[in-house]
Each structure stands twice: as structure tokens, then as C-alpha cells.
Amino acid sequence: MPSQESPIQPLSETRVLDLSQNLAGPYAAQILADLGADVIKIEPPGGDPARAWGPPFIGGQSPLFQAANRNKRSLCLDLKTPADRHTLHEMAADCDVFLQAYRMGVPERLGVDYPTIRAIRPEVIYASVTAFGTEGPLREAPGYDPLLQARSGLMSITGEPDGPPSRVGASVVDLGTGMWTAIGILGALRERDRTGCGCHVQSSLLDTSLAWMSYHLTSFLATGTVPGRQGTSIAMIAPYQAFPCADGEVMIAAGNDGIFQRLCEALDLPMATDPDFGTNEARVAHRPRLVAKLAEATRPHTVAELIDLLGRHRVPCAPIHDVAAAVSDPQARSTGMLRPAHHPEADSYVDVALPIRWDGQRAPFRYPPPGVDGHRNELLSTEED
Secondary structure: OOOOEOOOOOOOOOEEEEOOOOOHHHHHHHHHHHOOOEEEEEEOOOOOHHHHOOOOOEOOEOHHHHHOOOOEEEEEOOOOOHHHHHHHHHHHOOOOEEEEOOOOOHHHHHOOOHHHHHHHOOOOEEEEEEOOOOOOOOOOOOOOHHHHHHHHOOHHHOOOOOOOOOOOOOOHHHHHHHHHHHHHHHHHHHHHHHHOOOEEEEEEHHHHHHHHOHHHHHHHHHHOOOOOOOOOOEOOEOOEEEEEEOOEEEEEEOOOHHHHHHHHHHHOOOHHHOOOOOOHHHHHHOHHHHHHHHHHHHOOOOHHHHHHHHHHOOOOEEEOOOHHHHHHOHHHHHOOOEEEOOOOOOOOOEEEOOOOEEOOEEOOOOOOOOOOOOOHHHHHHHHHO
16 A cells, blocks of 8 residues: 655645534535644634544544544634634734635624735635525525535435435545635636735635535526436446446446447347447437346345456446455555554544545545533744744
């Protein structure tokens, strides 16, 4: 397993004040921290509520918190008090990025809105994450990942055709919003290098959830046909779904006619020359018959047998793993994404790395997610100096 950590730290001279909580904002700040930024997590008294989202707990903190807060330092401030607000303003005078994820109206009440921070630090990159954006009837409403999955239509296309709408199992709206926020901040920093000017970077959970629906929305807006749930398949490609085996299922992705021909050869089926199945358009039109014939051919095989057979014919396929199987997969273990790391409150700790490498090396794990207010003394003594 690769263990090298990259010396590339492009944000090593960048200071970030991260006032966000839960997942989207903290994940954005963690990306910046992985790139070398000095990220100071400003928490309310008692800490980020996401710390308590469990069980299970790792070192007394929830796995969700641990997954979005490495390489940061922590300071608790009560921004409802003038003294702590003054402390934050002093820190803002020396920051490059100011990140918050409050509901509309809250930053103004706490004195951390863009005009206030910009007056303190004119060249600041100020990033705000909201649930629904800054316009529209829901601009002041709170929002969480599943609410936006529901409202955006994402749940309506997730699940089996004859079943109810389902939430995507991972928090894709929160994590995606964190990614877009980090991208926006990086672009703004690059623009500031060129112009010397700061700016306001805005992202929202709603925008992210709609972005994840991009080709579904494009299809609907062009045709008026409402997309439905497809289970493991995709409406526009066939075969592109899970097929049964004697002891489980295998995901098969025949993304073009050549792959479909090799699939038919592997399963000893004459379908590639049948005009009902010779092109993707024809296969989509005759999907029920296509799936039935393929399922009949795959069902006698075990998962391992089918994976081996299709692999020899260069047909893209994969076993459907649970999490335990996924982390034990030799390919997953070979990449260095899962790396043992030191955590002072946990006997055994494995970190899931930033999924990017530079010249074959990953962003370093500099220190574990911080304890509540864990860096008060060093941070406040620095401010006093």
C-alpha cells in the first residue's frame, strides 16, 4: 500500500476561519486543510453538534465528525457575546478565507456577515453555504441533506421501480456542496492572486442536488417525460444494471455495442446480431426481453465465476459489496485511500484520505480531528502576540 505523503501543500500560507457545522461546510474546509491551509474551526460553546451524531463514536466523537475535520485546530467562541465577537474579528483581520454556513439573517445578528468581515479584511474570500440559496421563498429555511434530496427530485429517481422513493445512502448533497464550495474558494484565491481583490463565494445544498440531477433535468426539459426509479439500471443505457447469480448479484455495464457483443460471446448468446438488441437504442426499447434473457444466462454462475468469465471477455463488471467487503477489496487497499493514522483518543484509527494524488502521493494527515476547544491556548496566545 502506498504510504508516501505529498510535499505539495499549495495553501500552506493560507489561513481559514471555519465557522460551519455539520457536514457540508466542514468538508469544504477539510479539503482546504488537506491542501495545506491553516484551518481554525470556530465552534459554539460545547462544540459542533455533529460531534454527537452517533453511536457509534470514535474517540468520543461521531464518525461523521471525524470524517470531515482532520488537519484543523479548534476554538470555541460564543458569538452572542461582545468579547468573543471581538476576538473573532481580530482573527478575521489576519485570515484569507472566512467560511460560514448559517441560515440567512444569522450572520448579520452575530456580526459575521460579508460586509462586516470585508470591512475588517477587504481582500477576504468570504464563503457562505446555505440550504436553499439567497433568493426565493425558502431562502431563510433550514435544510439538511435528505430534505434536499427529497425536494430536488433525487429521491424520486432512487429505488426500485415498484418501490417507494429512497434516500441515496451517502450524504451526497452535503459532500457535494462541500466540494463545490472548496472549488469556488480555490478559484477565488486564484483570482485574488491576479487582481488583489476578495469576493463572496456562495453555494447551496439545493444547487448541488439539482446539479446531481443534471442529465435527468435536461431530459425532462427536452421531452416532458418525468424520469422514474430504475433500481440498479439507467434509463438511457442497456444493459447497465445488476444481474442475478447463484449466490448474489453482479453489476454489468455494457456502455457500448462492442462491450455488448463481448458480453453475448461470454454468455454464449446470439443476441448481438438480433436487430432488437444490436444497438443501444434497440436494447433500451426492448429492455424487458433483454434483461430476462441475460438474467437467465447469468443466474447459474456464482458471483466469482461470472466476474472471472466477464473479465476474460473484457466486459466491465463488479461484485456488489457491502462496506466490509469494500474495505477488504485488494484494489481498494492498494490505493492508499484507507490509511492507519494516529488518534490520541482511539486505539485504532483509519483515515479515509483526500481522493487526489500529486505525483503519486496523497495529501498528508497532519493531525486528527480536534477536541472541543482543543487549541484555545495556542490560538489566543498567538492573537495576543
